[in-house]
Amino acid sequence: MKTKSILRKIFLGVLGCVLSMSIHAQSLNTFHIIPEPVSIKSKTGVFVLQPQTCIVAENKNAAQVAKMLAEMLNTPTGYSIAVQQKKIAGTQSIISLYVNETQDKEIGKEGYILRVTAKHITIRANDPKGLFYAVQTIFQMLPPDAASPVAIKNMQWTIPCADITDYPRFGWRGLMLDVSRHFFPKAFVKRYIDQMARYKFNVFHMHLSDDQGWRIEIKGLPRLTEVGAWRVPRQGSWWSFLPPQPGEKADFGGFYTQEDIKEIIAYARERHIDILPEIDVPGHSLAAIAAYPYLSATQYITNVNPGSRFYNIEDNTLNPADERVYSFLDTVFTQIAGLFPFRYIHIGGDECTKLFWRKSAKVQNFMKQNGVKTEEELQSYFIKRLEKILQAKGKQLIGWDEILEGGLAEDATVMSWRGMEGGIKSAKMGHHVVMTPASYAYLDLYQGDPLVEPETYSTLRLKHCYDFEPVPEGVTPDLILGGQGNLWTESVPHGRQAEYMTWPRAFALSEVFWSPREKHNWQSFITRTEKNFEYLNKSKTLYARSMYDAIITGAKGPDDSLKVKLATEIDGLDIYYTFDGTNPDPFQNKYQGQPLEVPKGASQIRVRTYRGDLPVGQQINFPLKELSNRLEK
Ligand code: ACM
Numbered sequence: 001m002k003t004k005s006i007l008r009k010i011f012l013g014v015l016g017c018v019l020s021m022s023i024h025a026q027s028l029n030t031f032h033i034i035p036e037p038v039s040i041k042s043k044t045g046v047f048v049l050q051p052q053t054c055i056v057a058e059n060k061n062a063a064q065v066a067k068m069l070a071e072m073l074n075t076p077t078g079y080s081i082a083v084q085q086k087k088i089a090g091t092q093s094i095i096s097l098y099v100n101e102t103q104d105k106e107i108g109k110e111g112y113i114l115r116v117t118a119k120h121i122t123i124r125a126n127d128p129k130g131l132f133y134a135v136q137t138i139f140q141m142l143p144p145d146a147a148s149p150v151a152i153k154n155m156q157w158t159i160p161c162a163d164i165t166d167y168p169r170f171g172w173r174g175l176m177l178d179v180s181r182h183f184f185p186k187a188f189v190k191r192y193i194d195q196m197a198r199y200k201f202n203v204f205h206m207h208l209s210d211d212q213g214w215r216i217e218i219k220g221l222p223r224l225t226e227v228g229a230w231r232v233p234r235q236g237s238w239w240s241f242l243p244p245q246p247g248e249k250a251d252f253g254g255f256y257t258q259e260d261i262k263e264i265i266a267y268a269r270e271r272h273i274d275i276l277p278e279i280d281v282p283g284h285s286l287a288a289i290a291a292y293p294y295l296s297a298t299q300y301i302t303n304v305n306p307g308s309r310f311y312n313i314e315d316n317t318l319n320p321a322d323e324r325v326y327s328f329l330d331t332v333f334t335q336i337a338g339l340f341p342f343r344y345i346h347i348g349g350d351e352c353t354k355l356f357w358r359k360s361a362k363v364q365n366f367m368k369q370n371g372v373k374t375e376e377e378l379q380s381y382f383i384k385r386l387e388k389i390l391q392a393k394g395k396q397l398i399g400w401d402e403i404l405e406g407g408l409a410e411d412a413t414v415m416s417w418r419g420m421e422g423g424i425k426s427a428k429m430g431h432h433v434v435m436t437p438a439s440y441a442y443l444d445l446y447q448g449d450p451l452v453e454p455e456t457y458s459t460l461r462l463k464h465c466y467d468f469e470p471v472p473e474g475v476t477p478d479l480i481l482g483g484q485g486n487l488w489t490e491s492v493p494h495g496r497q498a499e500y501m502t503w504p505r506a507f508a509l510s511e512v513f514w515s516p517r518e519k520h521n522w523q524s525f526i527t528r529t530e531k532n533f534e535y536l537n538k539s540k541t542l543y544a545r546s547m548y549d550a551i552i553t554g555a556k557g558p559d560d561s562l563k564v565k566l567a568t569e570i571d572g573l574d575i576y577y578t579f580d581g582t583n584p585d586p587f588q589n590k591y592q593g594q595p596l597e598v599p600k601g602a603s604q605i606r607v608r609t610y611r612g613d614l615p616v617g618q619q620i621n622f623p624l625k626e627l628s629n630r631l632e633k
Helices: 002-030 060-077 128-141 186-198 258-270 286-291 323-339 355-359 361-370 375-392 421-428 462-466 495-502 505-514 522-538 624-630
Strands: 039-048 054-057 094-099 112-116 120-125 158-166 172-178 203-207 274-281 344-348 396-400 413-416 433-435 457-459 480-487 550-556 562-568 574-578 604-611 620-623
Touching (some): 060 094, 112 128, 128 158, 128 186, 128 522, 172 186, 172 274, 172 505, 186 203, 186 258, 203 480, 258 274, 258 323, 323 375, 344 375, 375 396, 421 433, 462 522, 495 505, 505 522, 550 604, 550 620, 562 604
Parallel strands (some): 054 094, 094 120, 172 480, 344 396, 413 433, 433 480
Antiparallel strands (some): 039 158, 112 120, 112 158, 574 604, 604 620
16 A cells, blocks of 8 residues: 555656646747747646637727727637627627726736636736737737638637736837938838737837938928938939939839828727837938928038938038028927927937038138037037927927937937947936947848848848847946847838838847746747747738848968868757859758858858758858958958
8 A cells, every 4th residue: 555655656756747747848839929928837727718708998098908808719710709898798709908996016007917717817907008018918819810801710729727917127128210312102011010010029110211211201391301312213222223324213112191100100009009209300301401492501402311321422411500490300309399209219320420510610710609619519519409498389309329428418318329328328428328229229221141132231140139238248238228120221212111121130139128028038039930920921011030140250270271161050950062163952960069160162052951851041142252251350
């Protein structure tokens, strides 16, 4: 009897271990949520969505999110799940949404508590924002077919049982789209907002003006959109486009009417996204100058730049010595302030060449008369006047980190893009900061090998995005509002390419901005990214598969010979190569980790990654004469 009971204990112990291991494994496989929630307690069982499932908005302010949840579920399932105010007696399958009457301190304004049992899903939050984020989490707990824009028949729609508590690390989780260098129509902007919302971003920064296009209707300044929104069409390499030719029609571009803007703001608001408008001054202003040439001090320019060389050749700066410029800005920012409910307005401030201010007698005179010693101080004078205009409209100024030069405006918030330094300096002066360093957060850079990527410049791989830490050491964390990914669109001619450049790097940024630092895990992130690709496939969202491509670098051997080093960004891939001009296949020449000697006479290495027998990366044909340019530092 005794031995039996000991054996039973051992058996039960082993069984327990096996079970808990398998539940753990199941929880790892079942949940692939990006950004990773603060806490997931996996439970056995699933909630099965049914045509009879009922959504209950327990309080009035839960109704809007409840309606969005119903739409989210009804589209792919073809069900007609309705929102009720109260549970109907006898209902077996319920999703309830509550906004807490007493605030739960742990989850803050944007957090939520989500409990899924076999019969009942409950969502609690302090604010509809939290309910909205819980709904996004539920979306990723459904199968990828949930992303289908059309109903799929005969599917079992399950949501795994779990208790999830979740809230964001940062209050500013942004993405910027440059709608100036290329114009993106309203329908695409809404689609982009939908995609952002899925990954819990909450600020959409629209870069509405630049040298290549003015994109927002301003009443009383019709030439901004009659002239400033249009340029000559060009293809090829940005900065080497042919300048406008005499008599050539400028018919490429577009703009948002104020009604369009109101519609976009309302759309974003329903998805708990604030829109940050940017009018980039005093540099980057050629489009405005083409519309109203009096805005510049030195030249009379009448063409919007199409992406041809102009920097320090054409004067793209506003004249800070001319009162008409401030009255122009007052008109523009009064309307911007009236349209956009967000408390911040972005005034740009970046990359303002000082060359033309130095050349202009008027500007130099103005500086003398006003005791302004340097052109940097002059820019600071300009920004401070702008801050007064914004403050009069109840708005707060935010600008790129160049606004530090010559003295920072009193209440300015700084967007740090030239590394983290501008942000660190601003925070040490007690200013708020949004971290968007180019080296971690610029989505316009190459994400894989330039030989197989659409043309752009520099490189920012997914892994590097994932390594972004927005709070530098020695800085008061509360002053770092959060971070933002920026998609400049010189080399992004349409919406499909905007998606390609955004995903999956914006997955990485969403996790950086939302999830606790200790929850970051590259391996788990990649597993979840691959699962999320299935959702993007269903919604026909384009994304980059660059993380599957090989990384080719040069290495010097002990005898100073140049060797080829191959690597992958993610684990679990094999690399195959050839030097003889044939295409690699998975049955010969597997890379073993040691740098490869270049065989005599070879001019090219061809490389491809495989998972088992299946190719997963693109084939890269690398000219070996380039190897010395790729030596690891
Ligand atoms: C910037 O990239 N010029 C802000």
